[in-house]
Amino acid sequence: xxxxxxxxxxxxxxxxxxxxxxxxxxxxxxxxxxxxxxxxxxxxxxxxxxxxxxxxxxxxxxxxxxxxxxxxxxxxxxxxxxxxxxxxxxxxxxxxxxxxxxxxxxxxxxxxxxxxxxxxxxxxxxxxxxxxxxxxxxxxxxxxxxxxxxxxxxxxxxxxxxxxxxxxxxxxxxxxxxxxxxxxxxxxxxxxxxxxxxxxxxxxxxxxxxxxxxxxxxxxxxxxxxxxxxxxxxxxxxxxxxxxxxxxxxxxxxxxxxxxxxxxxxxxxxxxxxxxxxxxxxxxxxxxxxxxxxxxxxxxxxxxxxxxxxxxxxxxxxxxxxxxxxxxxxxxxxxxxxxxxxxxxxxxxxxxxxxxxxxxxxxxxxxxxxxxxxxxxxxxxxxxxxxxxxxxxxxxxxxxxxxxxxxxxxxxxxxxxxxxxxxxxxxxxxxxxxxxxxxxxxxxxxxxxxxxxxxxxxxxxxxxxxxxxxxxxxxxxxxxxxxxxxxxxxxxxxxxxxxxxxxxxxxxxxxxxxxxxxxxxxxxxxxxxxxxxxxxxxxxxxxxxxxxxxxxxxxxxxxxxxxxxxxxxxxxxxxxxxxxxxxxxxxxxxxxxxxxxxxxxxxxxxxxxxxxxxxxxxxxxxxxxxxxxxxxxxxxxxxxxxxxxxxxxxxxxxxxxxxxxxxxxxxxxxxxxxxxxxxxxxxxxxxxxxxxxxxxxxxxxxxx
Amino acid sequence: xxxxxxxxxxxxxxxxxxxxxxxxxxxxxxxxxxxxxxxxxxxxxxxxxxxxxxxxxxxxxxxxxxxxxxxxxxxxxxxxxxxxxxxxxxxxxxxxxxxxxxxxxxxxxxxxxxxxxxxxxxxxxxxxxxxxx
Numbered sequence: 001x002x003x004x005x006x007x008x009x010x011x012x013x014x015x016x017x018x019x020x021x022x023x024x025x026x027x028x029x030x031x032x033x034x035x036x037x038x039x040x041x042x043x044x045x046x047x048x049x050x051x052x053x054x055x056x057x058x059x060x061x062x063x064x065x066x067x068x069x070x071x072x073x074x075x076x077x078x079x080x081x082x083x084x085x086x087x088x089x090x091x092x093x094x095x096x097x098x099x100x101x102x103x104x105x106x107x108x109x110x111x112x113x114x115x116x117x118x119x120x121x122x123x124x125x126x127x128x129x130x131x132x133x134x135x136x137x138x139x140x141x142x143x144x145x146x147x148x149x150x151x152x153x154x155x156x157x158x159x160x161x162x163x164x165x166x167x168x169x170x171x172x173x174x175x176x177x178x179x180x181x182x183x184x185x186x187x188x189x190x191x192x193x194x195x196x197x198x199x200x201x202x203x204x205x206x207x208x209x210x211x212x213x214x215x216x217x218x219x220x221x222x223x224x225x226x227x228x229x230x231x232x233x234x235x236x237x238x239x240x241x242x243x244x245x246x247x248x249x250x251x252x253x254x255x256x257x258x259x260x261x262x263x264x265x266x267x268x269x270x271x272x273x274x275x276x277x278x279x280x281x282x283x284x285x286x287x288x289x290x291x292x293x294x295x296x297x298x299x300x301x302x303x304x305x306x307x308x309x310x311x312x313x314x315x316x317x318x319x320x321x322x323x324x325x326x327x328x329x330x331x332x333x334x335x336x337x338x339x340x341x342x343x344x345x346x347x348x349x350x351x352x353x354x355x356x357x358x359x360x361x362x363x364x365x366x367x368x369x370x371x372x373x374x375x376x377x378x379x380x381x382x383x384x385x386x387x388x389x390x391x392x393x394x395x396x397x398x399x400x401x402x403x404x405x406x407x408x409x410x411x412x413x414x415x416x417x418x419x420x421x422x423x424x425x426x427x428x429x430x431x432x433x434x435x436x437x438x439x440x441x442x443x444x445x446x447x448x449x450x451x452x453x454x455x456x457x458x459x460x461x462x463x464x465x466x467x468x469x470x471x472x473x474x475x476x477x478x479x480x481x482x483x484x485x486x487x488x489x490x491x492x493x494x495x496x497x498x499x500x501x502x503x504x505x506x507x508x509x510x511x512x513x514x515x516x517x518x519x520x521x522x523x524x525x526x527x528x529x530x531x532x533x534x535x536x537x538x539x540x541x542x543x544x545x546x547x548x549x550x551x552x553x554x555x556x557x558x559x560x561x562x563x564x565x566x567x568x569x570x571x572x573x574x575x576x577x578x579x580x581x582x583x584x585x586x587x588x589x590x591x592x593x594x595x596x597x598x599x600x601x602x603x604x605x606x607x608x609x610x611x612x613x614x615x616x617x618x619x620x621x622x623x624x625x626x627x628x629x630x631x632x633x634x635x636x637x638x639x640x641x642x643x644x645x646x647x648x649x650x651x652x653x654x655x656x657x658x659x660x661x662x663x664x665x666x667x668x669x670x671x672x673x674x675x676x677x678x679x680x681x682x683x684x685x686x687x688x689x690x691x692x693x694x695x696x697x698x699x700x701x702x703x704x
Numbered sequence: 705x706x707x708x709x710x711x712x713x714x715x716x717x718x719x720x721x722x723x724x725x726x727x728x729x730x731x732x733x734x735x736x737x738x739x740x741x742x743x744x745x746x747x748x749x750x751x752x753x754x755x756x757x758x759x760x761x762x763x764x765x766x767x768x769x770x771x772x773x774x775x776x777x778x779x780x781x782x783x784x785x786x787x788x789x790x791x792x793x794x795x796x797x798x799x800x801x802x803x804x805x806x807x808x809x810x811x812x813x814x815x816x817x818x819x820x821x822x823x824x825x826x827x828x829x830x831x832x833x834x835x836x837x
Contacts, residue, residue: 343748344719346737352715358741359713375711 460521464528467504471534474500478538501538508532519550523558526566536573544577545585552592552619556606559613567615571667574619578626583637583647586627590650593620607654611661618667620654625670632672651680659688663696714739714778721781722747727774731755733781734768743772754799756806759792761799 365371419426477497481490508531509518522528536544551558551574558567581589593606610616627647630637637643655677673693677686714736722736724745734750747768754761794802821827 341719341735343735343737346746346748347718347739351738352718355739355741356713356715359711362741363711 456521457525460525460528463507464522464525464531467507468527468531470500470504471531474504474538475534497538501535504531504535505539505543508535519547520554520557523551523554524561526564526569529566529569533569533573536570536577541577541580545581548574548577548581549589549592552589555592555616555619556609559609559616562613562615565614567613568618568667571615571618571622575622575668578622581626583627583630584640584643586623586630587640587643587646587650590623590627591646593623594650594653607657608661611657611663614664614667617664621666621668621670621673624651624654624676625672628670628672628676632675648680651676655681655685655689659685659692663692665696669693669697714743714745717778717780721783722778723753723781724770724778725776726770727776732765732768732770733762734765736778740772743775745770745772745775745778754803755791756799756802758790759794759799759802761794761796763796 363372369376474497477493477500481493508522508528519532523532532547536547539547551570578586593610595606607620610620631647674686674690677689681689717736718739720736721733723731723733724747725731731753732747732750733753734747736745737748738746745768747770750765750768752763752765754763818828
């Protein structure tokens with residue numbers, strides 16, 4: 001045992017240690033020669049090795065290494081034989097995914113190069129490097145640039161789709177991701193997505209030593225289980241010291257240490273009190289290097305490792321054109337001259353893929369025509385054009401269209417996490433909400449009077465915002481009604497809309513104020529006016545009338561505090577309401593215009609104000625016009641007692657006021673107004689009125 | 705060529721020289737090395753370029769990691785294209801001095817404006833007075 005290893009050790013020491021021996025790094029293209037079948041073979045071999053290694057490097061390294069010698073398939077044995085002085089292979093960019101330790105990092109370090117064919121020297125050197133008993137495991141990480149500066153030559157062989165066994169990698173990362181605790185960097189959305197796809201996978205990995213014999217989950221499982229033992233054994237904090245570039249003198253490589261280092265959230269079912277729960281920056285860095293969590297919803301655990309990307313069921317694959325583009329791109333980048341950026345390709349192909357997939361997840365939607373209107377429309381038109389052009393021609397080429405993989409979206413996720421013992425909330429960034437705003441929890445002030453003006457204003461604004469959201473839903477429901485819906489759906493939709501409308505209506509009313517002044521706080525805010533204007537069409541006639549009467553009764557206040565002139569936004573909706581009023585209702589509303597203060601002898605204050613306000617005047621005109629319409633129509637009016645008198649009085653009052661004061665231009669001048677006045681007033685007054693109104697509007701109110 | 709047609713992605717910008725404008729007004733120029741889904745950026749051999757008038761100065765900064773939300777815009781720099789002849793590069797000390805003077809002048813004018821408005825009884829509305837959210 002020892003003697004077989006010592007010559008190896010000595011020779012190993014003489015060689016430049018990893019990562020300095022970049023020249024010896026195997027290359028995927030030249031040295032690999034691995035095809036699909038080779039990988040399948042390797043898979044089985046891997047399995048044996050796994051089991052073997054597991055047994056061997058279990059709890060006690062020292063004692064068990066002795067057993068290895070007799071084993072004919074002992075990779076160690078062979079390793080000891082093989083001189084670690086390989087011919088210089090084309091150096092490998094550390095980012096190449098086809099570097100096999102990447103796919104089977106922990107377990108390949110001892111495989112004899114001849115047998116495995118690639119990456120062994122690197123792995124071997126790595127094993128030598130990490131002989132420190134502090135090292136729990138080593139995994140192929142990112143070498144430091146300093147050491148690899150001269151050695152890195154971008155072979156550019158980042159092949160996305162071949163030469164790689166992604167499943168194991170995905171699963172291992174998945175497993176790690178799944179069990180890493182307290183990692184803020186872990187994307188819950190992705191994890192949840194993964195979880196939704198494979199609910200039952202997790203615990204199996206850790207429970208047994210040999211969880212699966214043929215399943216590809218085995219690797220992750222073994223790794224996981226394997227990690228538990230040394231993890232429990234060793235001081236976990238030493239993981240933090242593990243950086244790929246840390247030089248470690250090689251001693252007895254396979255006796256004193258497990259040459260694996262599972263970085264990044266080592267899953268351990270047994271609680272290790274010394275485990276640093278949060279990921280240290282170093283670990284996090286490594287997590288995003290070679291060990292970044294890969295979204296694995298596209299992979300099923302039992303997928304054939306030969307066929308790389310097999311999506312289950314309804315998942316769509318990347319568009320074939322997409323794939324072609326990618327391979328073209330690789331070829332192009334491969335052909336680029338090497339004499340350039342020594343720092344290039346820091347981002348490996350895997351990482352780029354990961355981001356692309358993430359972006360594709362974000363692009364998914366149930367309603368693409370709504371969410372991604374321009375894209376859909378553009379391609380629809382392009383295809384229509386192509387179809388027209390190539391009508392009858394064969395091989396109509398479809399423009400490259402984005403087909404996103406279908407992943408069941410999480411209905412709910414917690415973007416704001418409350419960590420035990422923390423003082424506040426933590427916003428977790430997910431791909432759906434990269435920056436989640438944590439709402440400042442406002443100290444609720446129970447007494448209205450104690451709140452200062454600003455606070456009250458903010459409250460009102462907040463309330464209006466929330467109501468607006470509901471209103472948007474109502475309007476959306478209205479729009480959807482136009483589409484053909486099933487009867488049951490339509491009814492359900494109507495009910496929901498009704499509920500929402502009532503909710504908004506009730507919320508607009510301030511609970512504390514008197515019956516008359518309920519709507520005022522919201523109405524004094526211009527956005528509240530907009531809200532009300534958009535809500536009015538949905539309200540029942542009674543409710544709408546109530547709103548109208550409230551508006552008219554508080555007209556002076558509204559007009560005076562309408563700094564940004566947003567009142568006219570209410571006009572169209574109110575006009576429609578007025579159009580449906582009965583005579584009695586009309587009279588009731590008109591009274592508000594003509595009520596005068598007890599001590600004023602000059603007619604109503606309101607009216608004089610109204611003449612100066614666009615909205616007020618237009619409202620008045622609309623009311624009068626409605627009255628005239630009702631009177632001149634044949635519809636039976638059903639007036640209450642005293643209605644007609646009030647009506648006449650009002651007309652007179654209004655006429656006199658209008659003729660006296662300068663008028664502003666109304667929003668709309670009803671055509672039957674003058675007709676109305678003509679009936680009641682004398683010629684002189686009419687004339688005056690007419691000229692007044694005309695001067696305001698600038699055109700003839702009525703051909704005289 | 706875009707990996708995902710119909711979308712915008714920074715994948716194609718990797719390892720190229722870029723100019724990024726940050727929300728705080730800084731201009732950084734560097735090689736974009738890495739990104740993530742939030743458009744956090746890793747810049748290499750970064751240089752902060754300060755522009756004052758027609759002069760500019762470069763401060764070498766090394767490696768920058770920019771949080772994605774702080775980016776205003778980002779654009780690739782064409783290294784082959786000739787540099788602008790209009791702008792004149794000066795030393796760091798000089799450009800910092802120029803910048804300081806510029807800030808001073810700006811503050812003075814701002815102060816004068818506010819005073820003038822105050823005298824007339826007006827005020828520039830602050831965000832919390834505005835009606836709309």
